[in-house]
Amino acid sequence: MSYKIPLFDLNFDEKEEQAVIDTLKSKWISTGPKTIEFENKFSEMLEVKHSVALSNCTVALHLAMKLLDIKEGDEVICPSLTFVATCNAIRYVNAIPVFADVVSKDDLTIDPVDIERRITKRTKAIIVMHFGGFACDMDNIMEIARKHNLKVIEDACHAPLSEYKGQKLGSIGDLGCYSFFSNKNISTGEGGMLITNNTEYYERAKLLRSHGMTSMSYERSKGHSTTYDVVDNGFNYRIDDIRSAIGIVQLDKIEEDLNKRKEIREMYLLKMESIDRIIVPFSDCENFSSNYIFPIILKNSDYKRRDKIRDKLAEAGIQTSVHYPAVHRFSIYEKYAVSLKNTEYVADNLITLPMHSGLTEKDIEYITKTLKSFC
Structure with missing residues (x-):
């Protein structure tokens, strides 16, 4: 696709x-x-x-x-x-x-x-x-x-x-x-x-x-x-x-790339202030970050609702992912499984939005407006 x-x-x-x-x-x-x-x-x-x-x-x-x-x-x-x-x-x-x-x-x-x-x-x-x-x-x-x-x-x-x-x-x-x-x-x-x-x-x-x-x-x-x-x-x-x-x-390119990602994250944070049904993790972080991905967490939700929103974003031309399924739920780790309340909620309700230095303010505007309409 x-x-x-x-x-x-x-x-x-x-x-x-x-x-x-x-x-x-x-x-x-x-x-x-x-x-x-x-x-x-x-x-x-x-x-x-x-x-x-x-x-x-x-x-x-x-x-x-x-x-x-x-x-x-x-x-x-x-x-x-x-x-x-x-x-x-x-x-x-x-x-x-x-x-x-x-x-x-x-x-x-x-x-x-x-x-x-x-x-x-x-x-x-x-x-x-x-x-x-x-x-x-x-x-x-x-x-x-x-x-x-x-x-x-x-x-x-x-x-x-x-x-x-x-x-x-x-x-x-x-x-x-x-x-x-x-x-x-x-x-x-x-x-x-x-x-x-x-x-x-x-x-x-x-x-x-x-x-x-x-x-x-x-x-x-x-x-x-x-x-x-x-x-x-x-x-x-x-x-x-x-x-x-x-x-x-x-x-040789990494510092310029990371500074651009920092700007993109700031645009995301500003435009997402009006979406009250999501949490943006690390929004108060003061340390310099590579901003490898941009995750959001849906409030009062479950994996079915999360997956429906991801499907709608895909239909709108926005690629998303999930970082990550919880490892302790994989079949191979069944005997080591424990109850991890926060991890399990996050794994079921996290959406990873586009993040790379090629994104424009217009892209961020489109992503956030589209997300808000589905949330």
Whole structure:
């Protein structure tokens, strides 16, 4: 279906095309100089010591589990209002996901109070997800982690350059994970990044990324080594230089893109003041956000009414989505299911409206007027 106003739009132009062509002409297309440049540029922008570029964010989350030595039977507290990959990574190491609720309909991030309530002797880590690019309550979460000797992983897929009290999201916990999937703020088609200030984690992540080998093909091609050892049971989680070259261009564009998204969000907020049957989460947020998506929550509603409104918006040419179905309701997580009052209401009544830097004031006017007529 072709939409008058799509949910997102790829921020690509001839610069990404030229980056791919230049990389192809260089004759080095696997992990090499462009990947190193991408990692260094990402570290500089995120104000963090180390970045490891990977094939996607799911593997970044998996490596985070391995680096923190999360094992079978360990418990990891996580949100249910997230993409399933956040929780799947816990199961990859046979650990147990313990689902915690979100704060409220106004704040869709994991609730520190509920986190602490769910800690047991088997709890080893907390995964937070900065929903939509809006920061979790990291002061309280880090204090809980210190109090109970827990590790913290930040799923920052939605949050490149987003901040919490001046700190970049992803750099506050022990490890941060980012996604460069096609609809993310930074897109390479597929791709991810693991960041940390811990040099030991960084060195092992590089080993695990490429089969546990002590040197990679690019290093050997430059004469830095002629052989290698295998010292860990690693994986093939490498990104290639073609996608890294695209990522470098995307990093050059990201600040302008995020500032435009901020303007678009402000337009949305202004025009939605007259719609009294919806809640706009994070409307009072003071931290800088990537504004990855623009979610709204219907008041006094249920999933049937939500779905009818989505259908009507689609008929009007407006593409929407739902971020996200609650993970604890999926069949595969049935045995870990708990009652999460806020999460369940949000999952049934959330509509994700279009958000990308190509939207105009006219687009926002049309979306909000159309939404108001259906609400």
